Amino acid sequence: MRITYIHQYFKTPGMAGGTRSYELARRLVARGHEVHMITGAPDGVRAGISTEAGIVVHWLPVPYRNAMSYRRRIWAFLGFVGRSAVVAGRLRHDLVFVTSTPLTVAIPGVYAALRRRVPMVLEVRDVWPELPIALGALRSPVSRWAARRLEAWAYHRAARVIALSPGMADSIRRRNPGVPVTVVPNSCDRELFADADRAGVALRRDRPWLGDRPLVLYAGTLGLVNGVDYLVRMAARLAETDPEVRLVIIGEGRMRDQVRGLAAELGVLDRNLFLLGPVAKTEVVAFFGACDLTVSVTVDVPELASNSANKVFDGFAAGRPVAVNHGGWLAELITTSGAGLVLPPGDPVAAAAVTAAFLRDPAARAAARAAARDLARERFDRDLVFRDFERVLTEAAGGSPEERGRDPRRPDRGD
Numbered sequence: 001m002r003i004t005y006i007h008q009y010f011k012t013p014g015m016a017g018g019t020r021s022y023e024l025a026r027r028l029v030a031r032g033h034e035v036h037m038i039t040g041a042p043d044g045v046r047a048g049i050s051t052e053a054g055i056v057v058h059w060l061p062v063p064y065r066n067a068m069s070y071r072r073r074i075w076a077f078l079g080f081v082g083r084s085a086v087v088a089g090r091l092r093h094d095l096v097f098v099t100s101t102p103l104t105v106a107i108p109g110v111y112a113a114l115r116r117r118v119p120m121v122l123e124v125r126d127v128w129p130e131l132p133i134a135l136g137a138l139r140s141p142v143s144r145w146a147a148r149r150l151e152a153w154a155y156h157r158a159a160r161v162i163a164l165s166p167g168m169a170d171s172i173r174r175r176n177p178g179v180p181v182t183v184v185p186n187s188c189d190r191e192l193f194a195d196a197d198r199a200g201v202a203l204r205r206d207r208p209w210l211g212d213r214p215l216v217l218y219a220g221t222l223g224l225v226n227g228v229d230y231l232v233r234m235a236a237r238l239a240e241t242d243p244e245v246r247l248v249i250i251g252e253g254r255m256r257d258q259v260r261g262l263a264a265e266l267g268v269l270d271r272n273l274f275l276l277g278p279v280a281k282t283e284v285v286a287f288f289g290a291c292d293l294t295v296s297v298t299v300d301v302p303e304l305a306s307n308s309a310n311k312v313f314d315g316f317a318a319g320r321p322v323a324v325n326h327g328g329w330l331a332e333l334i335t336t337s338g339a340g341l342v343l344p345p346g347d348p349v350a351a352a353a354v355t356a357a358f359l360r361d362p363a364a365r366a367a368a369r370a371a372a373r374d375l376a377r378e379r380f381d382r383d384l385v386f387r388d389f390e391r392v393l394t395e396a397a398g399g400s401p402e403e404r405g406r407d408p409r410r411p412d413r414g415d
Helices: 020-030 070-090 103-116 130-134 141-157 166-175 196-205 229-241 256-265 281-290 302-306 310-317 329-337 348-359 362-378 382-396
Strands: 002-006 034-040 048-052 055-060 095-099 120-124 160-163 181-183 215-219 246-250 273-276 293-296 322-324 340-342
Touching: 002 020, 002 070, 002 103, 020 034, 020 055, 020 382, 034 070, 055 070, 070 103, 095 103, 095 382, 103 120, 103 141, 120 141, 120 382, 130 141, 130 302, 141 166, 160 166, 160 382, 166 181, 166 302, 196 281, 215 281, 215 310, 229 246, 229 256, 229 273, 229 348, 246 281, 256 273, 281 310, 293 310, 293 348, 302 329, 310 322, 310 362, 322 329, 329 340, 329 362, 340 348, 340 362, 348 362
Parallel strands: 002 034, 002 095, 034 055, 095 120, 120 160, 160 181, 215 246, 215 293, 246 273, 293 322, 322 340
Antiparallel strands: 048 055
């Protein structure tokens, strides 16, 4: 098939951020599909067209950063809608695939699908609009009404919907009965993390402040929803009870300055807590390899329990125990598999005690590492998850090219 793939925040492994779209798209190319990715050009990337692992990437001059205010983000979303619709409308395709957030990407997706009279598949990465409403991003009755109308319109225009977690799928089905939803979770790039142990040893050797001390790692966005101040307060407690434990926070986002300020105020910055800038996906492997526990935290909002954070699956891929501070499917997965810890939400002092006890228990750490590796290999390997992903796209397009009795390279009816 010829697939137009729209993702406003597409990243390659040489960039900081999640690479789900890159990994899925390059596998589509390897399977013989033609993929055009439409995305915004991040800082340091010139707008234009490039080829990445066989993916034709259309980089649009629409800047976006997590540090933007909600107002500036809305303008970035709208700017991307207009520019991506123009590019997508010119492409010939058998299928349009769009991934949110934001859900506004459905607008150019529907336009491109209607123009060529082909199906659209929509991937949902957040419970939307429930989450922005819960976080206060959509406050007025008009904005909430418009968001719900956009949601319903997008789902009913999609031939299939992909959700990244069971909770997201349940939320979509509850509000939109009859919409065909398939869960295709985030997954583990085991090939990328295969050398994590060796890389971790080298990283520890080069950092005297770390050495052979226990390490807790957070690698991700420092945004409003992440609540990384939880880890700063946890570090303050550990500085009193277990001063040898090191916490490393890697990333960028709207709350970075506040996180740094709180760490300085509590006296833990560059003492037992180290705040580093964002690093490329290929470089973050060493930090996962060096850590004894990787964490994924959120603010205490029930709607965030359905999240499917990349950092959790990177931890599994590296064979490292994972801790979360929320409920939901990931907490249940970690509890039943034994692959890590569920920390008490809203109580970083208690979380410090739970974490310290775990780090002092070599048998518990070893068992959790083995469980994490098992999850990465048996349930969330990227190649395994890709099979379900490709199946959804193929079924949405009416089966394989052979089943449809057509050459995927022939001109569209819209040409």
